[in-house]
Amino acid sequence: MATPTRSAPGGQHGSSGKRGRSEARERLLATASALFYREGIRAVGVERILAEAPATRATFYRHFPSKEDLVLAYLRGVDAHIRADTQAAIEAAPSPADALRTIGTAVADDLARPEFRGCAFLNAANEYPDPSDPVRQVVLDHRDWYVTTLTELFAQVFGDSPRRGRPEHAARHFVMMRDGAMTAAHLDGVESVGAAFQRGVEGLLTVLH
Secondary structure (H helix, E strand, O other), X not given: OOOOOOOOOOXXXXXXXXXXXXXXXXXXXXXXXXHHHHHOOOOOOHHHHHHHOOOOHHHHHHHOOOHHHHHHHHHXXXXXXXXXXXXXXXXXXXXXXXXXXXXXXXXXXXXXXXXXXXXXXXXXXXXXXXXXXXXXXXXXXXXXXXXXXXXXXXXXXXXXXXXXXXXXXXXXXXXXXXXXXHHHHHHHOHHHHHXXXXXXXXXXXXXXX
């Protein structure tokens, strides 16, 4: 799961002060994102982030009133990156089925990255089990969007076929397989798990269709 950050513009007139503040924020966010993903959110304290960024405590709290605000920014950044990649896959694919295959291939490719440490959202959910926690809500919002997007694609694939499955069931099945692949890749082998996941995606497209 990638953890990109995008640089914000320095401001309408591009003043050096605004550029400096933007650069400091992005540096803090990029540093924290890498640490949160690699080591866990609760395992990484503010002092560690300040030391590695580097940045002062005053700079940190000017941009992020609390660590929770930084965690939310981290997850929203991951969410934005995945949404952009998914939309690009949909727009570039010649058909909805090919879009789903591309999304599935991206998941399998993700497993093979040396820095892969599982799904950022599943990892965060494990650390924030309270359903009312703002962090947990960002996770749920992301998953709701993901399932909705897949459901729309499967609905287009199935069309009016008399043997059509229920698009929402196929979407949930896809997500279940993805969650399993993200969790098991480091245990059962990246190549084996990735191949099994892609066979499962193809099964959803062919058997159910």
